[in-house]
Amino acid sequence: MPASPEPVSEPVWFKSTYSGGNATECVEAAFGPTGVLVRDSKRPSGPVVAVSAAAWSKFLAAPAR
Numbered sequence: 024m025p026a027s028p029e030p031v032s033e034p035v036w037f038k039s040t041y042s043g044g045n046a047t048e049c050v051e052a053a054f055g056p057t058g059v060l061v062r063d064s065k066r067p068s069g070p071v072v073a074v075s076a077a078a079w080s081k082f083l084a085a086p087a088r
Contacts, residue, residue, distance in 0.1 A: 034054075035053055035054075036064075039051070049065065050063065051064045055073070058073060061078040
């Protein structure tokens, strides 16, 4: 029987490669079991936006303007 991954209590955050080069424009994301969490890296204890995996895929596929 294959082992299933253990649930992670804390998300593992990473900075977006599209964030600005200065310290004022940093977005972080973390993958979760049902989608993606997004937050402002300057306020890690602040609000978090949760989006579904399908919505995240559509967002990544959208052309940049």
